[in-house]
Amino acid sequence: MNNVLRQADQIRPVADRIGSDDEAIATALRLAAQFAARAAERDADRILPFSELDLLAQSGLLAITVPAQYGGLDVSNAVLAEITAILSEADGSIGQIPQNHFYILEALRTDGGEEQQRYFFGRVLAGDRFGNALSERGTKTVGHYNTRITRDGPGYRINGRKFYSTGVLFADWITIFALDPEDRLTMAFVPKGTEGVEIVDDWDGFGQRTTGSGTTILDNVYVSADSVVFHHKGFERPTTIGSVGQIIHAGVDLGIARAAFAETLEFVRMKSRPWMDSGLERASDDPLTIAKVGQIAIRLEAATALVERAGHKVDAAQVETTEEKVVAATLAVAAAKVLTTEVALEASNTLFELAGTSSVQAGLNLDRHWRNARTHTLHDPVRWKYHVVGNYHLNGVTPPKNGAL
16 A cells, blocks of 8 residues: 555655544544643744645544445444544634534535545545635625635636635645535535635634634636535435534534643642632632533533434434434434534633733733534524424424535
8 A cells, every 4th residue: 555645745654544443532632632722822923734734634534424335433433523522612713613514414425426436435444634615794694605616627616715724724625515507515525735716814803723724716617527415405405514514513612621620620720719709718618600610511511412312313314314304313413512602602711700910911822612502503504404493393394505505
C-alpha cells in the first residue's frame, strides 16, 4: 500500500487507522490534552490551528464515520458527538472545524454513487479533509443560494461566492454546494488549489475565532462530472443528513459548556474570595455557590445523556431509514441541541458570576468560553427547535427536511 499521499502542494504520511470506539475516544482525549495547552493563546492572537488539524487528520479521527464496507470504523453517532465534545472542551474552534467534514461524509453516504463513495471515502481513510463552501451572505434565508453550477462539455462550471466556509483553510477538498439550472442542490468536490478558487481569511467573529469560517470565491471553477453529487435527493426522502450535522453541533456546545464549568471549579477553589457577609473562609464553602455549581453539573449530566440517547436514535435511523425512525432521530437531536445550547450559555455566564470580578482580567481570556458559546450556539435557532418539537407532538406535523434539524 502506498504510504505517502500527494494532495495539492503537500506530502504527508497516510493517516492511522482507528480500530474501535474505545480507541477513538482515547485518541480524542490524547489530542485534546495537547490542544488545550495553547487554546487561550490561539484565541487571543487568532493563531490558526494548522498543525493541530494536521495531527487530527493523521490520527485517523476524521475517518471514523466511513462505512464499514469501505474500510471504515463507522462509529456510533453517540461516540462521534462525544469525541466532538472532548475536542471542543479543549478548543471550541478545533471541535467545530470537522463538523462540516462529517456532514459531507454523511451526505456522500446518503446521496453519492458507489464509485464516488469508494473514491472519496478512500481519500478520507488516507487522511484527506473536506471543507465546506455552503452558506452565503445576502440571500433571502440561510437556505437560499446564488451559487450556480452549469454544464461545460463532460464536466461543470461553478460560479458564486460563499461565506462561513468553515474548514476550507485547512482542507484538501473544497465541497461546493450550488444550484443547477433546475434549481436542484448539488455538492461538488474540488481539490484545493483548483483554478478559479480563491479562499479569503476574513472571518472576524468575536467567538470561535480560529475556525477560518471566511469567504470562498468561485470564478468559473471546473469540476468533473464524477465529482458532483446530487445533494437535493437527500431532502426528497427521509434521511439522517440533518441529524448527523446537528448532533455534531450539539457536541461542540457540550464541550464548550464543560470547559466553562471546569474553569469555574478551578477559579472558585483557588482564587475566588468569599462574600463578606457569608462569614466563611473559602468561596467554595458558600452554600449559594455550591447550589449553583450543582445546578450546572446536573444540567451538564442531562445534556450529556440526551446527546448520547439522540446519537443512538440516529444510529437506528441509519440502519433502518424509515419515516418513523428518521423523525424520532430528528426530534431527539433537536432536544439535545436545545439542552446543549442552554447549558453552554448558562455555564459560561455562571463562570463569571461565581468566580467574581478578578475573573474578567483580559490576560486570563476566560471570556473566550462565553464568546465561543454565544457564537456557536447560533447554529441553529433553538426557538425553531422548540417549535418543531412542539408542533409534532401537538399537531402531528412532521419536521421539515432541510438539513438544519
